[in-house]
Amino acid sequence: MSPKIQEVADLVAKGKAKLVGPAVQAALDEGCDPTEILNGGMIDAMAVVGEKFKNNEIFVPEMLVAARAMKKGVEVLKPHLSAGSTGAMGKLIIATVAGDLHDIGKNLVAMMIESAGFEVIDLGVDVPIEKIIECYKANPDTKIICLSALLTTTMPSMRDTVAALNESDFRSNIKIMVGGAPITQEFADEIGADGYSEDAASAATLAKNLVK
Amino acid sequence: MEQKIKITKFQKKIARETVFQLLNCKEDSPTYQQMKEEFEELLEPVKEKLAPEAVIGFGKVPEELVCDKLKLGEDVIYVLATVGKEVSRFSSEFFDEGDFLKGMLIDAMADACLFAMDDEIEDELKRVCAQRHIGIVSRLEAPEDIPMAAQKAAFDQLEGEKNLGISISPSYMYDPVKTSCQVMRVSEDATVFKAQHNCRKCKAKGCTMRNIQPITITVQNKDKTFQIVSKEYETILDAMNKQGAYFSAVCGGKGNCGKCKVRLLSGELEITPADKKHFTQEELDKGYRLACRAYPTDDITISMTTQDESGFSIQVGHGTQEEEDSRITESGYDIAIDIGTTTLAFQLVGKTSKKPVASFATLNRQRAFGADVISRIQASCDGKKAELQKSIQEDLMTGIRALIQEKEIEPSQIDRIAIGGNTTMGHLLMGFSCEGLGVYPFTPVDIGLIERPFQEVLGNTYLDATVILLPGISTYVGGDIVSGLYDCDFGTNEKTALLVDLGTNGEMAIGNCQRIITTSTAAGPAFEGGNISWGMGSVQGAICNVKIEDGKANVTTIGDKPPVGLCGTGVIETMAELIDHEYVDETGRLEDEYFEEGFELAKTAEGKKITFTQQDVREIQLAKSAVRAGIEVLLRRFGVTYDQVDAVYLAGGFGYHINQEKSMVIGLIPHEFDGKIKAVGNSSLGGALRYLTEENAKEEIHRILERSAEIDLSQDADFNDLYMEHMFFE
Numbered sequence: 001m002s003p004k005i006q007e008v009a010d011l012v013a014k015g016k017a018k019l020v021g022p023a024v025q026a027a028l029d030e031g032c033d034p035t036e037i038l039n040g041g042m043i044d045a046m047a048v049v050g051e052k053f054k055n056n057e058i059f060v061p062e063m064l065v066a067a068r069a070m071k072k073g074v075e076v077l078k079p080h081l082s083a084g085s086t087g088a089m090g091k092l093i094i095a096t097v098a099g100d101l102h103d104i105g106k107n108l109v110a111m112m113i114e115s116a117g118f119e120v121i122d123l124g125v126d127v128p129i130e131k132i133i134e135c136y137k138a139n140p141d142t143k144i145i146c147l148s149a150l151l152t153t154t155m156p157s158m159r160d161t162v163a164a165l166n167e168s169d170f171r172s173n174i175k176i177m178v179g180g181a182p183i184t185q186e187f188a189d190e191i192g193a194d195g196y197s198e199d200a201a202s203a204a205t206l207a208k209n210l211v212k
Numbered sequence: 213m214e215q216k217i218k219i220t221k222f223q224k225k226i227a228r229e230t231v232f233q234l235l236n237c238k239e240d241s242p243t244y245q246q247m248k249e250e251f252e253e254l255l256e257p258v259k260e261k262l263a264p265e266a267v268i269g270f271g272k273v274p275e276e277l278v279c280d281k282l283k284l285g286e287d288v289i290y291v292l293a294t295v296g297k298e299v300s301r302f303s304s305e306f307f308d309e310g311d312f313l314k315g316m317l318i319d320a321m322a323d324a325c326l327f328a329m330d331d332e333i334e335d336e337l338k339r340v341c342a343q344r345h346i347g348i349v350s351r352l353e354a355p356e357d358i359p360m361a362a363q364k365a366a367f368d369q370l371e372g373e374k375n376l377g378i379s380i381s382p383s384y385m386y387d388p389v390k391t392s393c394q395v396m397r398v399s400e401d402a403t404v405f406k407a408q409h410n411c412r413k414c415k416a417k418g419c420t421m422r423n424i425q426p427i428t429i430t431v432q433n434k435d436k437t438f439q440i441v442s443k444e445y446e447t448i449l450d451a452m453n454k455q456g457a458y459f460s461a462v463c464g465g466k467g468n469c470g471k472c473k474v475r476l477l478s479g480e481l482e483i484t485p486a487d488k489k490h491f492t493q494e495e496l497d498k499g500y501r502l503a504c505r506a507y508p509t510d511d512i513t514i515s516m517t518t519q520d521e522s523g524f525s526i527q528v529g530h531g532t533q534e535e536e537d538s539r540i541t542e543s544g545y546d547i548a549i550d551i552g553t554t555t556l557a558f559q560l561v562g563k564t565s566k567k568p569v570a571s572f573a574t575l576n577r578q579r580a581f582g583a584d585v586i587s588r589i590q591a592s593c594d595g596k597k598a599e600l601q602k603s604i605q606e607d608l609m610t611g612i613r614a615l616i617q618e619k620e621i622e623p624s625q626i627d628r629i630a631i632g633g634n635t636t637m638g639h640l641l642m643g644f645s646c647e648g649l650g651v652y653p654f655t656p657v658d659i660g661l662i663e664r665p666f667q668e669v670l671g672n673t674y675l676d677a678t679v680i681l682l683p684g685i686s687t688y689v690g691g692d693i694v695s696g697l698y699d700c701d702f703g704t705n706e707k708t709a710l711l712v713d714l715g716t717n718g719e720m721a722i723g724n725c726q727r728i729i730t731t732s733t734a735a736g737p738a739f740e741g742g743n744i745s746w747g748m749g750s751v752q753g754a755i756c757n758v759k760i761e762d763g764k765a766n767v768t769t770i771g772d773k774p775p776v777g778l779c780g781t782g783v784i785e786t787m788a789e790l791i792d793h794e795y796v797d798e799t800g801r802l803e804d805e806y807f808e809e810g811f812e813l814a815k816t817a818e819g820k821k822i823t824f825t826q827q828d829v830r831e832i833q834l835a836k837s838a839v840r841a842g843i844e845v846l847l848r849r850f851g852v853t854y855d856q857v858d859a860v861y862l863a864g865g866f867g868y869h870i871n872q873e874k875s876m877v878i879g880l881i882p883h884e885f886d887g888k889i890k891a892v893g894n895s896s897l898g899g900a901l902r903y904l905t906e907e908n909a910k911e912e913i914h915r916i917l918e919r920s921a922e923i924d925l926s927q928d929a930d931f932n933d934l935y936m937e938h939m940f941f942e
Contacts, residue, residue: 015243059236064313065243071310099383103307104319111312126381153360153383 001040004030008041008073013049015065020073034080039117042070046115050201060108063201067111087119090143090211093135094120095127097147097161100154105180108200109146116204118144129164142174143211146203147193149180158183159191166192175210179203215270218375219336222264225328226255226321233420234320250317258321263296266333267370268340277365277395281350281358287398289337289348290366293329294376294391295322322390327421330409337396337407347404352395360384366393411445430513432477448474448503448514453580454599465504465582472503479512540565544627545619546904547612547677550692550897551604551633551641552576553585553716554740554749557897558611560619563627566905572614578603578640583742584716585636585649592639592646600640605670608641612675623675629666630680630903632695632896634717635659635687641669642681649687659684659691661913682900683913686922688732693719694916695899700861700892702728703912707858708850710843711895712881714739715864718839721920722846722857728920729850733842738835739780745810746777746822754779755813755822756869760789765813775814775822781869786813786824787832788874791941798941800833802826833939836880841934842925843882849923854884863895879942 001009004027011020027037049066052058074086092113096106103125114120121142123135136142145165149158162176175194178187188196195210197203228251232238237247273286282288303318341347354362363384372378372386379387386393396407410425426443429451442451449465449472465472467486476499483496484505491500503514542562550557556576559568578600581591592600616623631641635656639646642662648655662681669679684690693713697703700711704725712720718735721728741747741754748754753773759766767782769775778786790796795803795811802811802825810823847853860881862870872889875881881889892898903909925931 015246059238059241060316061235061237061243061247061313062241064316065246068311068313099381099385101381101385101387101389103304104316107307107312107315151360151383151385152355153385157383 002027002030002032002036004032005037005041008037009045012042012045012066012069012073015062015069017065017069017072020069021076024073024076028077028080034077035082035085037077038074038081038085042073043115043117046070046112047204050112050116050204053201054199063108063112067115070115087117089117089208090119091139091141092118092120092144092146092207093123093132093139093142094146095123095132095148096125097149097154097157098126098128099157100149100151101125102148102150102180105150105200106148109148109179109203112200112204113146113207116208118207129161132161133164133168136168136170136174140170140173144175144177144207146177146179146207148178149183152182155182155187162191162193177203177206177210216370216375217268217336217340219266219268219333220264222266222329222332224259224262224264224325226258226324227328230324230327230421231317231320234323235316236420247313247317250313251321254314254317254321258299258302258318261296261298261302262322262325263298264294264325264329265296265376266291266293266329267372267375268292268333268336269370271369274365276361277358279358281352282395282397287346289340289396289398290369291333291337291394291396292366292370292372292376292378292391293326293333293393294378294386294388295326295329296390297377297388299325300388300390326390326392327409334407338405341398341402341405345400345402346398347401348396348407349399349401349404350397351407351410352397353409354384354393358395362395363393366395427508428511429508430511432513432515442508445507448506448508449580451508452503453577453603465580466587467502467505469583470502473500474503474506474514474516475499476501477513477515479508479510481506481508481512542569542625544625545569545621546628546630547615547626548897548900548904549608549611549629549631549633550695550894550900551608551631551637552692552894552896553588553634553637554579554583556607556611557894558615559897559901560615561901561904568901570615570618572611572618574607574611576604577607583737585634588636588640589646589650593650597640597643597646601643602671604637604641608670609672609674626675626677628678628680628904629675630682630900632682632692632900633690634692634719635684635690638662638681638684638691654687656684656687659686661910680903682903683917685730685917685920688717689719689721689730689920689922692896693721693730694913694920695897695903696861696863696892696895697721697723697728697899697916697920698909698913699895699898699902700859703916705858708852708856709859709861710846710857711861711863711892712839712843713863714839714870716740716742718842720839720842720846722850722852723919726919728916729846729923730920731842731846731923731925733838733925735835735838736831738783738831741778741780741783743831744778744783744828745825746813747783747828748777748779750779750781750869751776753777755782756785758782758785758789758813760793760795765789765811767814774817776816777822778813778824781871783828783832784870784874784878784880786811787829788871788877790824790829791877796829796941800829800939800941802829832878833941836878837935837938839880840882840938841931844934844938845923845925845928845931848930849928854882857885857888860885860889861892861895862889863892879938879940 008023008027011023049063053063094110096103110120110122147158147161149155165176177195178193179197185196195206197206268291271290273282273284273288278284299322303315306315352358354360367380378391408425411422424444426441428439428441430439440451470490481501486502486505542564544563546561548559548561554576556574558572560570562569581588636649644657661683664679666675666677666679667673682691682695684694696711702723706725708724710722716737718733721730737743752771753776754770755767755775755778756770757768807826810825812821812823814822876883
């Protein structure tokens, strides 16, 4: 990897938002491939950040500043990228299920998945089944639907949502991921989701594996 | 509802510490400064958006709320508190823009404000309780304590929409989310006020805000009763250990060994899967539980049923007589210490006489974290490093104080302290990380000779002495063995000798003044009574001698007390007798008659059968062949035959008491060594003593280290074959 791209990666990992923009510019000036700057300098760097988070080496704030630094870098890079290369991993719809109003966990997941190179469509909280299906129909190239529920009382709502998706005619085109405090792998299996992850960083890894 | 009180005068407190705690933002994090700046920037705008309000009201428990915690019609106080909708909108704006950092910060700030409202609500609750002469016995929250339907009940009873402008979803969630609800159970006892938030029952153990209200555990131990306060969500075992109430847990609190059983006298303790494994239904009904698995959630009273360890026999001396010549006036004193995994031994040494003048022994209370070094290493790596260090420091202080008091000398008269101990014991005392000790390639932090001021090692200034930790050879061949080698003259003796420590780690060495080869073998704790169904330490009532005649065992116990179990020497004697009388065949299989239930040795005072089982035989086979194969490999690598070995030293408390003949019967030691075996007792302590009294000690220890090589049995081509071969009984 070019030392200039390595520099970008280091700054993203450290969350140096102010320095990332100029570093990206420097890499571009040296003739580095913009896609390589994005993949090698940012997406891979965020994967390392996520890994460290999973291992308890760093915590949420470090992850937040790294994601913010990446965002600054992408702003500089975007005009140089061909259309679609920022969300090259594919489209992903994320929502907190109907009846549940919590968005913090879901937001962190969205952030990490976006940092992994997905184009994220965030439908927000208390999202009814119909709205998710409608969104998919408007974006038929969606690869993953990601659902969050924070309390045991909204687990049935998650079950209903997944059941509705499982009955849809587009089920074979998508993967379903679930998560949230009361959710377990067993529950995910039971309701027929394709994957479960217990934190935001693992969710990003899982999303990548599901579209492989 | 009889009366509702609305509280609007809140201070909008947003403590930065709380917010950072919520986000897990630590002061040593490189992002701390940036987070701090962002926080300061957001503080005023967030305060503007906050609209803290609360309602409290008296009511009775409606039908839909009845559960094991709440009775129908019971008097309760409902509490609803919110910080309003605006602040949630404010954070959402940032999330929508993709500024996750600000979004998360605002969200946490809203939480912090909501939590802080608790104090002001508490004041109001105290006021209304005083007015009515009532108290609060518990605070219940959904979903941890009571069903989520409680949120709906509180909302209806307090008219949440009208009073606070909030709404509730069909799944009983409030909008805005930054709203909290509690149900307080009231009582006529006006002196109780337990309205504080209690995380004890919450399953979110990783939560950064975890705050647990203390509970009291009353412990009855024989005629003594004492109380300990548990401030965390923890097992009875952990709570007791933390507060110095010693408790032996051979397996390290994994629910395997069953040695930490207690009996619940009042209060509640859930029956765990480990309890079901260890106790019969009758015993469970009587309240028997394992302390290492029991998480109390409220005040309880238990009785301890642990063995009496007061009579634990510990090997202090190493054969030499401890005689004091009163005509000698000592110019000062040193202290020699052996830190064993199970026991600690101390000797006070006169500087003029160069002789031990007082001794003391005690159990290593670190046993509460597990019987063997591996479980201690695990405990240390699981965040109990500081507790383990404190435990050994306290034990050492106990011994040091006892010696000083016994001889009625001044602490200032103590000059040096020399310590022999295995590598793990050294690491735990020094507060070194044990991360490297438990995993390949087993790298220690420092096993060189350590000389430090007393305060640095023991953490106090009771003595102004130098503490010396004797050096080791590797993670597995530690300072205790080097000390033992020194004690057995491996540095000077021209004839070849073998030293075997029959402890858990089975350290051994062969050599002379030219060269030394050391190794360690996974003997396990079987020789010390560990992993044996009825095994135990050398305590009062432990069976130590066994004779079998006509299919019946005649036993003697330590202190001639009623039998309670089997100590290490008893284990070997039983095994040897079973072989002699052919109750086991050469493969180690017990006769059909005893195969299922084991061979009965004696009955306890309560009439329970003390047996030696098939599994116990297997444990002995594994242990003895590990030691024997280790001895054989050492001889081969050193290039000598049995007859070229001049002396065989058996070290350790167990080695001292072992019946040599029986150890040969079971094949632990080759018959060819008959007549050459010397029990040297605690040679680690002996070496430490000699270190303090001999002039060239440092150089000689250095010489031993220089000439020592270690072999790794797991990599040795012959070891496995020998291990299989010696598994059998000849």
